Amino acid sequence: MRTVVLAGGVGGGRFARAVVESVPPADVTVVGNVGDDLEVLGLHVSPDLDSVLYALAGLNDEERGWGRADETWNALGTVGALGGETWFQLGDRDIGLHLVRTQALRAGRPLSEVTTRLTCALGLETAILPATDDLLRTWIDTPAGTFSLEEWFVARGHRDEVDAVRFEGAEAARPAPGVLEAIEAAELLLFAPSNPFVSIGPILAVAEIRAALERRRVPAVAVSPLIGGRAVKGPADAMLSRLAGGTSPAHVAGCYSGLIDTLVVDEADADAVAGLGVQPVVARTLMRDEDARRRLMESVLEAAGAFA
Ligand code: GDP
Ligand code: CA
Numbered sequence: 001m002r003t004v005v006l007a008g009g010v011g012g013g014r015f016a017r018a019v020v021e022s023v024p025p026a027d028v029t030v031v032g033n034v035g036d037d038l039e040v041l042g043l044h045v046s047p048d049l050d051s052v053l054y055a056l057a058g059l060n061d062e063e064r065g066w067g068r069a070d071e072t073w074n075a076l077g078t079v080g081a082l083g084g085e086t087w088f089q090l091g092d093r094d095i096g097l098h099l100v101r102t103q104a105l106r107a108g109r110p111l112s113e114v115t116t117r118l119t120c121a122l123g124l125e126t127a128i129l130p131a132t133d134d135l136l137r138t139w140i141d142t143p144a145g146t147f148s149l150e151e152w153f154v155a156r157g158h159r160d161e162v163d164a165v166r167f168e169g170a171e172a173a174r175p176a177p178g179v180l181e182a183i184e185a186a187e188l189l190l191f192a193p194s195n196p197f198v199s200i201g202p203i204l205a206v207a208e209i210r211a212a213l214e215r216r217r218v219p220a221v222a223v224s225p226l227i228g229g230r231a232v233k234g235p236a237d238a239m240l241s242r243l244a245g246g247t248s249p250a251h252v253a254g255c256y257s258g259l260i261d262t263l264v265v266d267e268a269d270a271d272a273v274a275g276l277g278v279q280p281v282v283a284r285t286l287m288r289d290e291d292a293r294r295r296l297m298e299s300v301l302e303a304a305g306a307f308a
Contacts, residue, residue: 004182005030007192008199009048010065010233011225013055015192016126018293020056022301026125029182030056031209033194034111034130035138035167035202036149040088041079043098044105047150048199049115049130050097057122065233068093087155112176131203133176135169138202149198158235162242165197170205175212183212188304191222193285195236196255197243204259213259219304221262223285223296224252228268232286248272249280262303264296279303 003023007016007030016030033048047066054060054068061069071091080086090098097118104114110133119128138149142160152158183189194200204210213220229247231237237247244251249265253276256263262279265272266286273280283299286292 001027001187002182002185003028003188003190004186005190005192006194006200006203007031007048007052008033008194009036009051012048012192012194012199013051013060014287014293015190015194015223016052017055018287018297019190020126021290021293022297024125025056029127029129029178029186031129031131031179031182031203032115033199033202034132034136035198035205036153037137038088038148038150040090040098041084042102043090043095044102045088045090045098046101046111046115046130049128050094052128053097053115053118053122053124056119056124056126056128059122067091088150089154110176112178127178127182129178129182130176131179131206131209132173134173136173136202136205137168138198139166139168140164140198141166153198153235158238162197162235162239165201165239165243167202167205170202171207173206175206175208180208180212183209183216186216187218188301189213189216189218189220190300191220191256191260193223193225193232195225195231195234195239196252197236197239200255210259219262220260221264221281221300221304222252222256222260223264223300224249224266224269226252226269227266227286229272250276253278264300264303279306 020028036047059068061067075092101114111130112133140147140152141164144160225236240247240251253263264281264283270282281303
């Protein structure tokens, strides 16, 4: 079943892994967020694309939740000792990937091509595509000022309340090659349990991607990132409260109005699915191990089948 997954970083990577464990990996295309991309120490870092890449290649660090397993920190330690900036943590192995990507981008190659090279080099059959090759950057307006996504998230610990989320470059951004083709050829469209505002939001901010999703003729299923109204990790719950007015399944579904047919919510939110506006499916959504991922995907595929 040809499947497209819209994904952010950690929740996106976990879910993408669940998908390729249940659907032939070569049939899956992940469309990833680039709104968090940033330059660190002269290197182009794509935090969300890399989280998906590492998760699918089995290279991710499960405990830390980001970056690579078996990581060492010699380069960053040296940077710190020399008085360089260390607020954004990059491990040695991770830096190796950023070096390859940065060199290719400087040579004029588009991010989509570079990402394909990386996925092929890691032996993945699943395509990972940036939503766009064009500049698209997420800015967070807070009472303390405006920050880039990672500055707000990492350097400031996402403690500042969010007044607004803005996507620089969104008006001009075109979908990366292959994105629209994958959406149009898909038999199933999935929204990972990623942050709706800062992970899926930047993807949907590319007008042609949103339009392609709006005119879909196949089931579109989102998995809620909330369990019992709380994010598993990160600011999704706080952002939903402040920007959408609440943390119920209906508030999550409201972020994807017109774009999804089904919302998979956790058992802990089962009593709050009335008036959802889309088909609710109740499942256990915490992807703690392979068994949990398989059971979640059974619910997702069943929901899609029921709708098709
Ligand atoms: P980021 O870009 O690294 O911040 O990651 P994402 O936006 O892709 O994912 C963050 C979201 O994933 C958070 O809101 C979490 O609540 C959600 N999340 C992480 N793991 C799980 C899980 O196992 N199940 C569900 N339902 N949500 C999860
Ligand atoms: Ca992210």
